[in-house]
Amino acid sequence: MAEISVHNHGLRLVVRYAVLVLVAVVFLFPLVFMVASSFKPDNQLLADTGNFRAFLPVGDISLDNYFAAFRRAPVLQFMLNSVFITVITVTLSIALCSLAAFSFVFLNWSGRDLLLSIILATLIIPFETIAVPLLLVVSKLPWVGLDGLEWGWLNTYRVQIIPWIVDALTVFLFVQYFKDLPRELIEASRVEGASWLQIYRIVVMPLSGPIIATAAILKSLKMYNEQYLWPLIVVQDEAHRPIMVGLGYFFQLNVAWGEVMAYLTLISIPVLTFYIFLQRAFIASIASTGVKG
Structure with missing residues (x-):
């Protein structure tokens, strides 16, 4: 019985942390999108919004947007x-x-x-x-x-x-x-x-x-x-x-x-x-x- 109780407790912890990680990822998505998009030119940024590439710094990546923002x-x-x-x-x-x-x-x-x-x-x-x-x-x-x-x-x-x-x-x-x-x-x-x-x-x-x-x-x-x-x-x-x-x-x-x-x-x-x-x-x-x- 003790082993079953320990097993159930461990399973509950795994489920709890999995849910917390999922919630954290959902809340981080806007930040990830913002940072990844800041390195892309406008045409690529708009083209990537319809798929998962919007959250990845891929494609024509540069710091041009940051230099332009300071200008x-x-x-x-x-x-x-x-x-x-x-x-x-x-x-x-x-x-x-x-x-x-x-x-x-x-x-x-x-x-x-x-x-x-x-x-x-x-x-x-x-x-x-x-x-x-x-x-x-x-x-x-x-x-x-x-x-x-x-x-x-x-x-x-x-x-x-x-x-x-x-x-x-x-x-x-x-x-x-x-x-x-x-x-x-x-x-x-x-x-x-x-x-x-x-x-x-x-x-x-x-x-x-x-x-x-x-x-x-x-x-x-x-x-x-x-x-x-x-x-x-x-x-x-x-x-x-x-x-x-x-x-x-x-x-x-x-x-x-x-x-x-x-x-x-x-x-x-x-x-x-x-x-x-x-x-x-x-x-x-x-x-x-x-x-x-």
Whole structure:
């Protein structure tokens, strides 16, 4: 009976992993098609779409589409802009949202629950409903920079960063995680005379590695994928445009699908790099913490 049980268990594992591999392959097909098509001229790309050759780098393979993509648009500038905007926004978001969540969970103040409910209610408001009012606000806001006082945030990095620093989802994730932390650690730190800021910095945040990595992944993907509508409204110069806006350069006049695939492959590199780095940080933080999150 023991041998039969072991055999059945092994068979279930084989079936489970076979299904997972099949699902992974299905999800990878679009990426494989994109990368393979980026090396083909347009006539071959379109001819191969009707068969399995679309997923293989075969035929007239070259890097011409990549060179043409760099000639058509300042791809490197767009990539650097997107990485800069995403990194700064995610870093500030983790800091401010975790501070807000800390106050909601560990501090007692009037109206705390009501304010948290209002913040969470903003999750149901689509961005399109506030785009125009937000544009009117940021076009008139002052800013003190190296050149002195300026009016209006248009055509700047700050207009693409500051409005997205604090969001309800990130606050909610930190609130839920902080609620599961042992209260004994907080009480012991207070007895020893630690201030709330010291507790946040020395006790709470070192134990919050898993939620920091999770929030960073979600925020990075959200920022990177949604850098289109808002930058398209508030940024007109190429020096500050992110990579999603640059995709429009390839659909002007004659559409070169090989160049489009090359551009999509290029803009996928930062996303994959972010994801792999943060995923490893997530696994390492789970392995290093002794507190269940």
